[in-house]
Every structure is written in structure tokens, then in C-alpha cells.
Amino acid sequence: MIAINQQATESILAQAHQQCLALGSKLTTKRSQVLEGLLVAAKAVSAYELTNVCRDKLGYDLLPMSVYRILEFLENNQLAHRLNTSNKYIACSHITCDHQHQPPQFLICKTCNKVEEVEVPTPIMESVAKTTRKAGFTLASRHLEIECYCNDCDAPETVS
Amino acid sequence: MIAINQQATESILAQAHQQCLALGSKLTTKRSQVLEGLLVAAKAVSAYELTNVCRDKLGYDLLPMSVYRILEFLENNQLAHRLNTSNKYIACSHITCDHQHQPPQFLICKTCNKVEEVEVPTPIMESVAKTTRKAGFTLASRHLEIECYCNDCDAPETVS
């Protein structure tokens, strides 16, 4: 989970600023605001939901079109992830780390959209990649999105 | 891949009819038409695309609203799958089988939407389920959706 207190947020934003510079890009005011919105939301949110979060909780006035563009920027700079499963976005939970990570496995609660970002064990990802190659495909991304129910939300019918 | 010749299609539709009866539901004319559309498409298609396929290739006149409803029905009766990653649908590739299958792993070409439905090895799914449980989540579904590029479509930048 992402820390949501003020101090932690500022620390993350500062780190994100550095990370952008290292990649030859800039974390502008608007971009920082969108990232802050993601951190405050602390769950997967759609671009439109994010404009609401930014307005209602932070007082930032952003247009959805800008939010889409900025989310794309954040994704390219490894500051946010787009969840294809739900067309929602989350802040990367590793902004303050500086080491390389295993491919992420996103556990997404279908009810409340809480997301946990855990690591996929290498042999598992290897196996998935192998199956993919054997079928004549090439992996387009190395992350897995898993639809779940979190402990706070009851599963309609337990699968696992 | 789904067989697309006329005879195979009719055989699948007949089997689907039986499968519905066994589940206490009915494969009505419209539902059969939508399933036929999925079989003819032979790739992942959106609900709106499917209305076009049904109209242009089969001469069936269906409204998007009906298609959505019928797709939901087909999914509940294990005749079709909804791919959350792309909000598209495909016919289940196992309609003519009568045995239990491993959880499916969908390999989805991001470019042409071709889908291959392969099986997830049990230990892999077990590992994913275990990681999920440890993080305090419960699996909502037992299938994996993997975004890929197929051999016919060039990968912009190879990942695997």
C-alpha cells in the first residue's frame, strides 16, 4: 500500500522529480498534481475519477484530457501503472526504491479497487513466457493483473 | 483457433445448444446468432464490432444492447469468454469438448486481437493463488490474460 500522509507524499514527489530528471524529462506542476492525486486515492482510479480526486481532495483543477496525457507521461517514467483489466491507474509503489524489481503482479480487488503490487517469482514469469513463445506469441509486457477480492470485501463466491 | 467452416460451426452450435439445456437454460435463436458471430469473427471482438460482424457477414440484425445481454448469457453458460484486458469477447474454444480443463491462459495479440487459449499449468496457477492468499486477497477468476504480439504482427519492441 502507498503511504498517504503528507510527509510521505512529499518525499515521494521529490523522489519522482529526481527520477524524471534522470530520464531526461520534467515533473511539472500539473504532473506532480496528478501523481499526488494517485497517491491520495490510494487505489486504482480511472482518469475521470482522478480529476475528481484532484479537485475535491486537493483543490487542483485539471481537465480529463490533461489527466490522460499526464497519466501516459507518468507511466512512461515508471511513476504510475495502467491496469488494462479495469482501465484504471495506480501510483507505482516503488518510487522511493532505487533498485530493480521483479515483474509486478497486481492484485486488484474487483469491489473496492484496492491494489497490491507484489513481485512475480522469476520461474513463474519464465513459465508464462515459455508457454507464450510455444504458442507463437511474444510477451508485450511482463506484468500480471489478477482480479481478486480483498479481505475487506466479501467474495460473492470463493474461487480459490 | 476456432474452426470457421460451415460444418464445424453448425456442430459447435448444436453442442452449445445441448450444453445450455444441461445448465437449465436455452440457446435461443438470437443467442445462437451471437455465438455464430463470435465463431465467424475468429478473434476477440467488442460488442459493437460483433453487431457489425453479425450484420455484414451473417445478415443478422442485432442491437448492441441485445448483444451485451446475450454475451453475458454466453459467458455464464461457458460458451464465451470476456477479456477484461481489452473489453472484448471470444467464443470458448472448448465447446465441443466434454472434459474438465485447466484454467485458461489467453494470449491476446495487441495488434490484430487474435487470441490463443492455452492451459495454465496447475503448479503455475497454484503459485499465483498462493501469492494472492498471502497478500490477503482471494482469486476472483482462474484465468490469466496475457498481452502479446502474434507472429504475424511485429512487436514494436521485443520484451521476451
Next chain:
DNA sequence: TTCTAGATGTTATATTGTATCATTATCGTA
């Protein structure tokens, strides 16, 4: 036949995502 539940038709609208062009800000260079 009549009633009922399920299936489908119809319309309206909400939600999500992109395309396009105008405007503004930033920064190197003269």
C-alpha cells in the same frame, strides 16, 4: 385461454477515450 417469467426491443444517457487545434510556458541562442 390466461397468466407469468424470461427474452428481446427501444430509447436515452452515462462513461470512457481520442483527435484536433489553439494557447501558453520554457529554454537555448543571438
Next chain:
DNA sequence: TACGATAATGATACAATATAACATCTAGAA
């Protein structure tokens, strides 16, 4: 400082996707 180029954002329109709500029809049970 002024200028010009590039990046960033604003603003508008619209395309694509999805659902809500209510009307109508149809098959089968009573």
C-alpha cells in the same frame, strides 16, 4: 533582452463503450 523553437497544457468536439429503464413479445405452465 528579444526571438524562435519545442514542449506542455487548454479547450472543444466527438467516437466508442457500457448501462439504465421501461415497453413489448413469446413460450410454456396452470
